[in-house]
Amino acid sequence: MDDRPAGEVGNAGLGPLVPLDEAYLAHAEVLREVAASAREALPLEPRLRHEPGGELRTALRLAEVVARLTDRAVVVAVERGVSWADVAAIAGVDEDDARRRWADVAREWTTAGGRRRPPDRGDSVTVARDLDAWYRSVDSQVRDAVTAGLASASESGAAVREEADRRRAEAAALYRTSPGEAWRPGPRGPAA
Template identity: 65%
Template sequence: MSDRPVSEAGVVGPGPLVPLDEAYVAHAEVLREVAVCAWDAVPLARGAGRGPGHDLEAALRLADLAARLVECAVVVALEGGASWADVAVLAGVGEDEARGRWAGPVRDWVGAGRRRPPGRVDSVTVAGDVDAWYRGVEPGVEGVVTAGLVSAGPSGEAAREEADRGRAEAAALWRTSPGGSLESGVAWASGLRTQAEHLERLAVLEPPLADEHVAQARELRELAALVEPMPGPF
């Protein structure tokens, strides 16, 4: 068992949550920013410091937050088991367009270890802060974020440990870049096949990019078949 402490909210303390929970918390964090920004923009009284450009600045800020919110929602959908085809249908666009819009943020998410960026306030604290903020808006409503986290459930600790192992394995695979040179077709083909194997494993470890990893692995295997010398007649 981990020695991570348990918070009052019932979530195992500092350290990354399971990827879906991390995505939910990131989404909730931006939702709170949207709500606060919109709330602050509503009063029309010309108070101190509210110049003629205040409303435009607030609207632009909301537009930026809305774009971030959609990116977070796409990550939540993919972490929750949706496919890019599902995302495209929900967005009312073609799959290629959906990928064109949001594949970058999804890759950034996976590249960060399928968690909110390290170095910021940890997700457990953020979830608790959003709980407290929402409770201030709707008194009596408890755990609006933390109560829905897998990491807070009975199997949460085991799920987090499994996620930690998956992150570590994925990081190790990304650090490994098999060699092989053009001078040796056999060695190069072997390196390509090893990379393909790594990508196929990453497809399991990083579901949001699974189809991308599988497609790249297929291309590497096809290339390996081309560069490997054909066996001689003797």
């Protein structure tokens, strides 16, 4: 697997992906997994009647995948600059609960440099194009469902990358100056 940013691996059309785009890809990968898991549960074949607990196993598997989807959605929100107060409001919990539940996920993403690192998945552009191809198999009328939404692919991609680099440097500096404290619930944590 190649952990280098997309623009460094020779794929034309996209420069290095910003952390928001990487978060978007990670989210899209889990959405595809949700769709595949739900599709595998249908139709309700007679095999489930012969497999005691089959429906429960399927539901638990979907719950696990949806929990990962929620984690990825929080990372996307944080990368977009959504505040913890807004994350909490959207989730229907108080801010301290939101931080307790997802701060580690956001911290791990930030300390990893805002890069997906799935095993055996290849570079980000390859993953994005794979997701595009999968979506085309679901709806042949939609072209580039994922790559078209990447900020890095826009005409202002260079400016988007510069701003992302600035924000990433600020987040890394915050984490270095107060390890652990910046992500704990309460008034010391970051706004986003």
